[in-house]
Amino acid sequence: MIRKFxxxxxxxxxxxxxxxxxxxxxxxxxxQRKEFARNYMANNELLIKDLKSKYSGKAGSELPKIxxxxxxxxxxxxxxxxxTFNSVFDAKVKSLIERLRKNNPQIPQNLKILIAKNNTxxxxxxxxxxxxxxxxxxxxxxxxxQLASVISHELGHKITEHTLKAFLSMINQNQTDKxxxxxxxSNKVNRxxxxxxxxxxxxxxxxxxxxxxxxxxxxxxxxxFKNSNFKKNEFINALKRxxxxxxxSPRQLNVETYKKFFNLPKQEFNDKWLAKEDxxxxxxxxxxxxxxKDSLKSHPEVTLRxxxxxxxxxxxxxxxxxxxxxxxxxxxxxIARMETLPNFYHSEDYGLGIYTSLQFLQDGEExxxxxxxxxxxxxxxxxxxxxxxxxxxxDRVDPKxxxxxxxxxxxxxxxxxxxxxxxxxxxxxxxxx
Ligand SMILES: [Zn+2]
Numbered sequence: 001m002i003r004k005f006x007x008x009x010x011x012x013x014x015x016x017x018x019x020x021x022x023x024x025x026x027x028x029x030x031x032q033r034k035e036f037a038r039n040y041m042a043n044n045e046l047l048i049k050d051l052k053s054k055y056s057g058k059a060g061s062e063l064p065k066i067x068x069x070x071x072x073x074x075x076x077x078x079x080x081x082x083x084t085f086n087s088v089f090d091a092k093v094k095s096l097i098e099r100l101r102k103n104n105p106q107i108p109q110n111l112k113i114l115i116a117k118n119n120t121x122x123x124x125x126x127x128x129x130x131x132x133x134x135x136x137x138x139x140x141x142x143x144x145x146q147l148a149s150v151i152s153h154e155l156g157h158k159i160t161e162h163t164l165k166a167f168l169s170m171i172n173q174n175q176t177d178k179x180x181x182x183x184x185x186s187n188k189v190n191r192x193x194x195x196x197x198x199x200x201x202x203x204x205x206x207x208x209x210x211x212x213x214x215x216x217x218x219x220x221x222x223x224x225f226k227n228s229n230f231k232k233n234e235f236i237n238a239l240k241r242x243x244x245x246x247x248x249s250p251r252q253l254n255v256e257t258y259k260k261f262f263n264l265p266k267q268e269f270n271d272k273w274l275a276k277e278d279x280x281x282x283x284x285x286x287x288x289x290x291x292x293k294d295s296l297k298s299h300p301e302v303t304l305r306x307x308x309x310x311x312x313x314x315x316x317x318x319x320x321x322x323x324x325x326x327x328x329x330x331x332x333x334x335i336a337r338m339e340t341l342p343n344f345y346h347s348e349d350y351g352l353g354i355y356t357s358l359q360f361l362q363d364g365e366e367x368x369x370x371x372x373x374x375x376x377x378x379x380x381x382x383x384x385x386x387x388x389x390x391x392x393x394x395d396r397v398d399p400k401x402x403x404x405x406x407x408x409x410x411x412x413x414x415x416x417x418x419x420x421x422x423x424x425x426x427x428x429x430x431x432x433x
Pocket of ligand 1: 157
């Protein structure tokens with residue numbers, strides 16, 4: 001009954017939201033954010049106390065430092081509104097975890113779900129039971145079962161305390177000071193790439209040890225998943241889907257699209273905008289196989305992991321096509337897709353926001369909505385250009401590591417002068433909305 005009611009609410013929600021122009025999720029949840037941060041910091045203190053009593057020597061002094069830094073870093077993210085509270089996504093995640101818990105009593109009871117305004121399909125479970133699910137999972141994965149499989153994998157890490165083990169091994173190899181202290185203070189790292197991400201990437205990084213952890217989390221996660229009657233093969237399908245993810249979509253942006261959206265009544269399109277920097281010094285052929293690799297692969301070596309699962313669990317050997325999404329999942333998938341631009345805007349990735357808006361516009365999707373975001377992002381690019389800090393929001397052309405389409409886009413952006421940027425920003429912010 002409750003499930004039916006939730007579904008009905010979602011349906012109403014979507015009818016209201018998509019009949020008119022989509023309105024991004026409200027993140028002005030001040031009271032909830034404050035309450036969450038207070039509890040989180042209190043729990044983190046308890047955790048640190050506990051670690052101090054459990055470990056002595058180097059681990060006893062270093063582990064509390066790491067968790068303290070991570071706690072502060074996480075608190076900053078909460079204050080920065082990087083998460084949504086009680087959004088439409090929560091109910092789905094909670095119901096999937098409940099379903100997993102039914103036949104798996106080893107799943108901790110105290111999990112707290114947070115949905116991150118982040119387009120990368122990833123999840124992370126903290127030591128204190130805070131479970132972060134990136135919105136990108138909803139737009140990238142195809143159904144409930146695939147989402148449950150990612151949750152199961154993370155629970156596998158949590159149950160075996162992989163994060164703590166990884167920290168301990170880093171401490172023993174004298175790698176912590178450099179990481180924890182320098183990375184937080186360094187301005188060289190992306191503004192949003194804070195201590196937590198650096199450490200997490202470190203934990204997930206390539207290497208025999210972490211490959212072993214990934215495989216452990218896979219097999220333990222798969223058992224949890226299987227016990228709960230999800231469609232078994234979706235565990236493999238989810239891994240394949242994640243392998244295909246790129247932070248910058250490899251979809252090609254056509255020259256006609258630039259001409260269509262930047263030929264304005266008061267500012268005719270100028271072919272010179274499409275001129276490319278001369279990179280003839282580079283030998284392109286050497287880099288061809290590296291093109292379209294703009295990604296930050298969340299979990300490396302997926303093929304190895306899939307083969308490992310097939311070896312241990314023979315029932316996974318036969319591949320099965322992706323299951324169709326349930327209606328409730330399809331609604332969330334659509335909402336997450338519509339949040340792509342608000343999320344880029346929130347993380348101040350304005351260049352990427354423009355590139356992505358143009359891709360959606362090229363496909364003829366929600367024209368009014370994406371033109372509006374085009375205007376907002378161009379407004380920010382104008383401010384940045386005026387203040388000489390465009391570098392912070394727009395990548396430089398890098399033929400070694402970018403697809404040709406993305407390089408063309410960056411050339412176009414860097415070729416525009418201040419007035420031209422202003423005209424585009426004004427046109428889309430005021431004339432079109
Ligand atoms: Zn993992």
